[in-house]
Amino acid sequence: MNFIEDVIQSIIDKRSVVCMGLDPRLDKEGEIPQFLINELEDPNKIILEFNKTLIDNTFDLIPVIKPQIAFYEKYEALNALKNTIKYAHKKDLLVILDSKRNDIGSTSEAYAYSTFKVFNADACTLNAYLGIDGVKPFLEYKERGKFILVKTSNPSSKDFQNIFSANIPNIVESKTEIKVDKITLERNYIKMARLVYDWGNKLDQFSGFHNLGVVVGATFPEELNAVRKVIRNSFILLPGFGAQGATADDIRSGFNQNGLGGIVNSSRCIIYAYSKNKKYAPNKFGEAAREKIVEMNQEINKEINL
Amino acid sequence: MNFIEDVIQSIIDKRSVVCMGLDPRLDKEGEIPQFLINELEDPNKIILEFNKTLIDNTFDLIPVIKPQIAFYEKYEALNALKNTIKYAHKKDLLVILDSKRNDIGSTSEAYAYSTFKVFNADACTLNAYLGIDGVKPFLEYKERGKFILVKTSNPSSKDFQNIFSANIPNIVESKTEIKVDKITLERNYIKMARLVYDWGNKLDQFSGFHNLGVVVGATFPEELNAVRKVIRNSFILLPGFGAQGATADDIRSGFNQNGLGGIVNSSRCIIYAYSKNKKYAPNKFGEAAREKIVEMNQEINKEINL
Numbered sequence: 001m002n003f004i005e006d007v008i009q010s011i012i013d014k015r016s017v018v019c020m021g022l023d024p025r026l027d028k029e030g031e032i033p034q035f036l037i038n039e040l041e042d043p044n045k046i047i048l049e050f051n052k053t054l055i056d057n058t059f060d061l062i063p064v065i066k067p068q069i070a071f072y073e074k075y076e077a078l079n080a081l082k083n084t085i086k087y088a089h090k091k092d093l094l095v096i097l098d099s100k101r102n103d104i105g106s107t108s109e110a111y112a113y114s115t116f117k118v119f120n121a122d123a124c125t126l127n128a129y130l131g132i133d134g135v136k137p138f139l140e141y142k143e144r145g146k147f148i149l150v151k152t153s154n155p156s157s158k159d160f161q162n163i164f165s166a167n168i169p170n171i172v173e174s175k176t177e178i179k180v181d182k183i184t185l186e187r188n189y190i191k192m193a194r195l196v197y198d199w200g201n202k203l204d205q206f207s208g209f210h211n212l213g214v215v216v217g218a219t220f221p222e223e224l225n226a227v228r229k230v231i232r233n234s235f236i237l238l239p240g241f242g243a244q245g246a247t248a249d250d251i252r253s254g255f256n257q258n259g260l261g262g263i264v265n266s267s268r269c270i271i272y273a274y275s276k277n278k279k280y281a282p283n284k285f286g287e288a289a290r291e292k293i294v295e296m297n298q299e300i301n302k303e304i305n306l
Numbered sequence: 307m308n309f310i311e312d313v314i315q316s317i318i319d320k321r322s323v324v325c326m327g328l329d330p331r332l333d334k335e336g337e338i339p340q341f342l343i344n345e346l347e348d349p350n351k352i353i354l355e356f357n358k359t360l361i362d363n364t365f366d367l368i369p370v371i372k373p374q375i376a377f378y379e380k381y382e383a384l385n386a387l388k389n390t391i392k393y394a395h396k397k398d399l400l401v402i403l404d405s406k407r408n409d410i411g412s413t414s415e416a417y418a419y420s421t422f423k424v425f426n427a428d429a430c431t432l433n434a435y436l437g438i439d440g441v442k443p444f445l446e447y448k449e450r451g452k453f454i455l456v457k458t459s460n461p462s463s464k465d466f467q468n469i470f471s472a473n474i475p476n477i478v479e480s481k482t483e484i485k486v487d488k489i490t491l492e493r494n495y496i497k498m499a500r501l502v503y504d505w506g507n508k509l510d511q512f513s514g515f516h517n518l519g520v521v522v523g524a525t526f527p528e529e530l531n532a533v534r535k536v537i538r539n540s541f542i543l544l545p546g547f548g549a550q551g552a553t554a555d556d557i558r559s560g561f562n563q564n565g566l567g568g569i570v571n572s573s574r575c576i577i578y579a580y581s582k583n584k585k586y587a588p589n590k591f592g593e594a595a596r597e598k599i600v601e602m603n604q605e606i607n608k609e610i611n612l
Contacts, residue, residue: 023413070409070416076424078384100408102433103376104460107329110376118382127408129435130458131465152436154410159437159501166470166491185472188494195465 003122003145004235005206007094008260010063015306016297017259019096019237020058020289021267022051022067022084026075030275033282043075050285051084054271057286059091061293064122066096066237066265085120096237096263097121100149102134109137116141123147125215125237128192132199139199145211145235148196150227151189153217153240161189189223193230200234207260209235216254218246218264225253228261236262241296242269248303259306266296309428309451310541311512313400314566316369321612322603323565325402325543326364326595327573328357328373328390332381336581339588349381356591357390360577363592365397367599370428372402372543372571391426402543402569403427406455408440415443422447429453431521431543434498438505445505451517451541454502456533457495459523459546467495495529499536506540513566515541522560524552524570531559534567542568547602548575554609565612572602 011017024047025031032050040046055065065088072081085095097119101111115124115138123145128135138146151161164185172179193214200212213235216224227236236254240246241264254262274280274288300306317323330353331337338356346352361371371394378387391401403425407417421430421444429451434441444452457467470491478485499520506518519541522530533542542560546552547570560568580586580594606612 025412068409068413068416070407070413070420073420074416074424076384078382100433101376102406102408103374104458104462106331107374107376110374110380114376114379118380127406127433127435129433129455129466130460131462131467133460133462149435152410154436154439156410156437156439160435160498161437163494163497164472164474165494166472168470168491183489185474188466188469188471191469192466 001122002143002206002211003094004209004211006122007063007145007235007263008207008209010092010094011260011306014061014063015301016062016293017262017264017300017304017306018062018293018296019064019066019263019265020054020062020270020293021098021239021265022054022065022271023267024050024071024075024077024080030272033274033285035283043077044080047072047075047077047080048083051080052087053286054289055088055091055093057290058293059093061290061297062093064094064096064263066098066267068267069097069099082119089120094122096123096125096145096147098125100125100127102127102130104130104133108134112137112141116144125149128195135199139212142204142211145213147213147215147235147237148192150192150196150214151216151220151223153219153244153246157217161192162187165191190226190230193227196234197231200231205233208256209233209261213237215239217244218251219244221250221253224251228253237265238262239265242266248299251300252303255304257305259301259304262304264296264300270296307428308449308512308517309400310515310517312428313369313451313541313569314513314515316398316400317566317612320367320369321607322368322599323568323570323606323610323612324368324599324602325370325372325569325571326360326368326576326599327404327545327571328360328371328577329573330356330377330381330383330386336578339580339591341589349383350386353378353381353383353386354389357386358393359592360595361390361394361397361399363596364599365394365399367596367603368399370400370402370569372404372573374573375403375405388425395426400428402429402431402451402453404431406431406433408433408436410436410439414440418443418447422450431455434501441505445518448510448517451519453519453521453541453543454498456498456502456520457522457526457529459525459550459552463523467498468493471497496532496536499533502540503537506537511539514562515539515567519543521545523550524557525550527556527559530557534559543571544568545571548572554605557606558609561610563611565607565610568610570602570606576602
């Protein structure tokens with residue numbers, strides 16, 4: 001397998017750039033339906049059954065799913081995660097493990113091993129605050145996808161990511177003073193995008209894209225446009241569609257003229273669609289998810305010319 | 307419990323600021339001894355036994371341990387992690403879970419739950435690239451410690467953390483131009499330290515410190531000094547001592563006149579000390595760790611006047 005090659009092929013075959021986020025929650029009404037909780041009791045069984053039903057109902061419509069590992073940790077259901085990934089592979093789905101791991105040296109190696117060998121994810125999300133040391137062990141898995149956080153979808157992403165960073169190309173230092181020439185100020189997320197551009201620069205490409213992608217919140221269309229100008233060869237994972245408020249119109253600049261370049265994630269809006277749609281009883285959550293995806297595919301494909 | 311209160315008391319009682327990093331590794335010679343691997347086979351059993359022996363041999367000498375979750379994930383030994391934490395608590399040790407989690411909203415809530423409720427860690431490390439949204443759910447656990455990555459110990463921490471950030475306090479915008487007044491340039495890690503200062507500003511303090519700390523690599527003494535000037539009320543977790551090259555002399559500016567303000571972590575140098583010390587056979591790894599800690603305590607306490 002090669003993630004970027006496979007995901008592009010699957011996007012074309014299925015005519016979809018939608019990613020279903022599998023964020024299982026057991027705490028409130030409108031999340032995993034009560035009948036499953038009562039019937040199966042063990043979180044590992046409940047979550048796996050929930051995920052399998054969602055996959056059965058949607059696998060022909062989407063190229064990829066994105067389980068968020070935090071929820072599997074919370075419910076001590078890492079077995080359900082592992083088995084969900086195995087099941088998704090059987091159903092011709094690619095899997096992005098959303099874990100935002102970050103560390104250095106042998107610790108980062110351990111995370112990469114657990115992501116790609118233990119869980120067998122096809123791709124993952126990464127936080128590169130620690131620099132290339134933390135990313136390298138993941139790059140060793142050449143055929144797997146990596147999405148580095150650049151501009152996240154949440155409101156307070158501005159706290160740090162939007163801080164102005166200075167480019168100072170020419171510093172002349174004398175005994176008495178430092179002269180700086182042509183200072184330009186860019187925000188941190190753009191600097192992060194430039195780092196990713198450098199790190200991905202020599203990687204193998206398929207249809208103009210390589211396996212080192214980025215994450216940019218679909219909630220920030222202007223920032224998306226700015227990031228796309230910095231990095232032409234990275235796929236962009238776009239969270240924040242639906243529940244967080246982004247629309248098809250917001251994501252256009254992530255895609256090229258062939259409708260390629262982005263993966264649009266939605267979690268709650270798809271997997272708990274039954275709770276917002278009176279047509280569907282709780283035990284029809286799979287069908288409700290399918291309807292939601294059909295709708296998303298139509299909406300998005302119109303915008304991006306896929 | 308209250309992490310900061312308890313850790314300060316324990317530092318004073320045990321006269322130690324040393325943290326033993328529990329990074330279990332099973333792959334090479336010089337890591338977890340072969341006799342344990344042969345005897346116990348199951349990674350959960352091997353790792354728990356290894357950790358318990360280390361704890362038994364050192365608990366009276368140190369206030370805190372720091373398991374790195376990546377290794378427990380790699381070997382599918384999260385049960386060993388849970389049981390290690392339980393055992394450490396019985397032996398009067400505090401536990402910092404090194405996991406560098408980062409996400410937003412309900413996902414961050416799930417991580418906080420798993421850190422503090424599932425694993426029952428007393429404190430954890432966090433990556434705040436996503437801003438306050440990702441930190442807030444952890445702050446809800448008021449009595450637990452949080453250490454936010456500011457300047458990490460690895461060489462490539464400069465890639466992003468040392469990028470210049472601009473402070474532009476006074477922007478005057480007219481129709482034709484933007485005038486900026488008094489631009490100063492600071493590096494990203496200092497900006498991150500300033501964010502932590504703001505976020506921790508109103509938290510309850512004990513002996514002048516609150517539960518929102520930072521991580522600064524002991525490998526960067528000048529940067530440590532600069533961070534300490536920005537944040538007086540944060541405890542600093544200092545990794546990088548020993549194997550990564552930092553010495554007692556490098557960490558002095560993290561501490562106040564009472565020897566408080568920092569926790570010095572060392573992992574490999576302590577837990578695999580047996581492999582570098584001919585005095586100890588592999589089955590005496592606990593004793594070798596103890597000797598190493600006695601040595602570290604002496605070295606460090608002399609520098610920081612504890």
